[in-house]
Amino acid sequence: MNSFLKNTSILVNVLFFTLMLIIVGCRKEKKNAPPIITVSLPQAEITLNAIDSVRVKTSINDDFGPLTISIYITDAQMQVHTAKLIRTTTENKIALDELYFFSNKYLQSGIYYLVVNANDGKNNVNNFIKIHILEIPKILLSVYVGVKDGTGTRIFCSDSLMNFNELGFISSNIISGCINSYPQQIYFLTDDGSFICYSLSNFQFDWQKTGLFLPEHLKKGEIKEFSFLTYVTNGNGFIYGYDNTGAVRKLYAINNGAPYNFNFIDNYLLASVEDNGTNNKSVQAYLQSGGLLTKYITNFLPQTILPYSNKTAMVFAQNQSNVELYTYNFEINYLHSFGNSYSGNINCVIETPDNQYLLAVGNEINLIEKVYGNSMAYASGKRADILKFENLSGLLYATDSNNITIYNYPTSSINYSYTFNNKILFFEFRYNK
Numbered sequence: 001m002n003s004f005l006k007n008t009s010i011l012v013n014v015l016f017f018t019l020m021l022i023i024v025g026c027r028k029e030k031k032n033a034p035p036i037i038t039v040s041l042p043q044a045e046i047t048l049n050a051i052d053s054v055r056v057k058t059s060i061n062d063d064f065g066p067l068t069i070s071i072y073i074t075d076a077q078m079q080v081h082t083a084k085l086i087r088t089t090t091e092n093k094i095a096l097d098e099l100y101f102f103s104n105k106y107l108q109s110g111i112y113y114l115v116v117n118a119n120d121g122k123n124n125v126n127n128f129i130k131i132h133i134l135e136i137p138k139i140l141l142s143v144y145v146g147v148k149d150g151t152g153t154r155i156f157c158s159d160s161l162m163n164f165n166e167l168g169f170i171s172s173n174i175i176s177g178c179i180n181s182y183p184q185q186i187y188f189l190t191d192d193g194s195f196i197c198y199s200l201s202n203f204q205f206d207w208q209k210t211g212l213f214l215p216e217h218l219k220k221g222e223i224k225e226f227s228f229l230t231y232v233t234n235g236n237g238f239i240y241g242y243d244n245t246g247a248v249r250k251l252y253a254i255n256n257g258a259p260y261n262f263n264f265i266d267n268y269l270l271a272s273v274e275d276n277g278t279n280n281k282s283v284q285a286y287l288q289s290g291g292l293l294t295k296y297i298t299n300f301l302p303q304t305i306l307p308y309s310n311k312t313a314m315v316f317a318q319n320q321s322n323v324e325l326y327t328y329n330f331e332i333n334y335l336h337s338f339g340n341s342y343s344g345n346i347n348c349v350i351e352t353p354d355n356q357y358l359l360a361v362g363n364e365i366n367l368i369e370k371v372y373g374n375s376m377a378y379a380s381g382k383r384a385d386i387l388k389f390e391n392l393s394g395l396l397y398a399t400d401s402n403n404i405t406i407y408n409y410p411t412s413s414i415n416y417s418y419t420f421n422n423k424i425l426f427f428e429f430r431y432n433k
Contacts, residue, residue: 034123035062037116047132050107056085057097058127060118065092070117071100073131081107092120105433106182109135139432140392144186145404146174146425153188153425155203162406162416167203170196177426178223180230181433183244187230191219195232197246200430207246212236222261233259239271252286255295259284263305265313268293270330272302283315285330294333300324304349306357308370314338316349316359323361325373339373342366350387353394354410360384365398379412390429399424 041057048054056071071085082102087094100114114129143158144167152171156164172190179186184200193213197206213219213235221233229241229249235258241250257273257280264270269286283302285293300319308314311331317324323342328335344362352358357368358378365379365387382405384398389409396409401423406415 031063032120032122033063034125035060035067035118035120037118037125037127039116039127039129042114042129042131044130045132046129047134049134050105050136051103053099053101054114054131055097056100056114056116058116059093059095060116061093062118062120063092064120066090066121067092067094068119069094069096070115070119071098072115072117073102073104073133074113074115076111076113081112105136107133107135109133136433138392140390141430141432143397143427143429144177144179145420145427146170146177146188147402147420148173148423148425149421153190155186156420157203157430162418164418164420168198174425175219175221176223176232177428178225178230179428179430180225180228180244181431182225182228184430185230185244186428186430187223187232189221189223189232193219193235195223195242197230197242197244206244209242209246220260224262224264226264231262233262233271235260239269250290252290255282255284255292256280257282261302261304263307263313265305265307266311268311268330270305270313270328272305274301283313283328283330283335294330296328296333296335298335303346306349306351314357314370316346318346321345323359325368339368340375347383347385348387350389352409353389358387358396360387360398379407382412386424386427388427388429392431397427399427 037060039058041055060067060069067089069087072080073082074080081104085100087096112131112133114131116127118125145156146153152169153174154169155167157167158164170188172192174188174190176189186198186200188196193211195209195212199206223232229243231239231241233239237254237258239252239259239262240248243249252269254273257275259271259273262269262271267288271284273282273284280297281301282295282297284295287293300317302315302317304316306314308327312327312329315326315328323346325338326335327338342361347360349357349359359366359368363381363383365382365384366375367378368375383400386399388397390397395415396407398405402420403417404424405417408415
């Protein structure tokens, strides 16, 4: 009897545990379903500005919490263009009624998407609202000018009527100056080998780099803004690309020499290089990755490198008492003479909006066409130390010693002129973006 009861008890226990296993096995696993997003505002096809605010009214429901909600703007390729507004909750639902402020003055006019993103830790869901954005027009704010004064440089800034006020003093002579409108900063390369950054908003010192010249290096160099970075030549054999904080974001190690001017052409960097030890001179082309593509050693001093045609640059060179022009195909490392030579010393040269060159030699400014190199006098008897086009108006700005003159290009009629007390070392345009 006891044996029967014992066996019965064992059987009951086995049946009980078997039943429990069946019940547990039959229970469905509780799933984590994706959040459900409902957006009532803004309505699709709304038009906004590149710097604007928009009311976003949305509700998100989920079977589990917590939830993280993000609101931002993307383009059609899903590249994010604005700072994200983020809200979180430990609950499994949330209702938001937010005024989303966004600011990207570089957004171009076009179709974008306001995105409401919900993430429950396992599922990531987006709701896209098609919007139209109008870009902010680019505006010329002022012209900055550096004027030599004793052992330093006085910095002036124009108002809308081209009246100049002094902003400050740099205790060195400036070799090159550049404004980067993206961070609203101005940069100076000085003759003591310093690279200095000032904020434009109040002309306050931001940061400085030193030691950009070797003791035996000629005191010459250049600064350029390209793709939001500010690039500067370093006589120790480098070209650096700095961000607004002074951090190096791009580096080109120059082959055997000191770069003193450069340009970006067809997404390549081309540099004029001089080796003070051997007196060798060269034109060098670099890939975007920083690697050397080609190098052409010359018996002349390359002064300026400008675009000419596909993977070909125009090199303006000083060869003793003459200015000579050469086309340089940097893909195959081929240099060839072009057009006529000009008697005298080169002052400056730029590319024009109508695809020609303006070359200032001595007291003449010559206009050179690109097909055969034929030239004509643009401003006879006029000297130009620096030439620059203001892109929005198409006006040509030129300096001659202590004078700055604005020409109504393509004519040589004078629009405006201003005289400073001493030689102009540089000038730059400041835009709102």
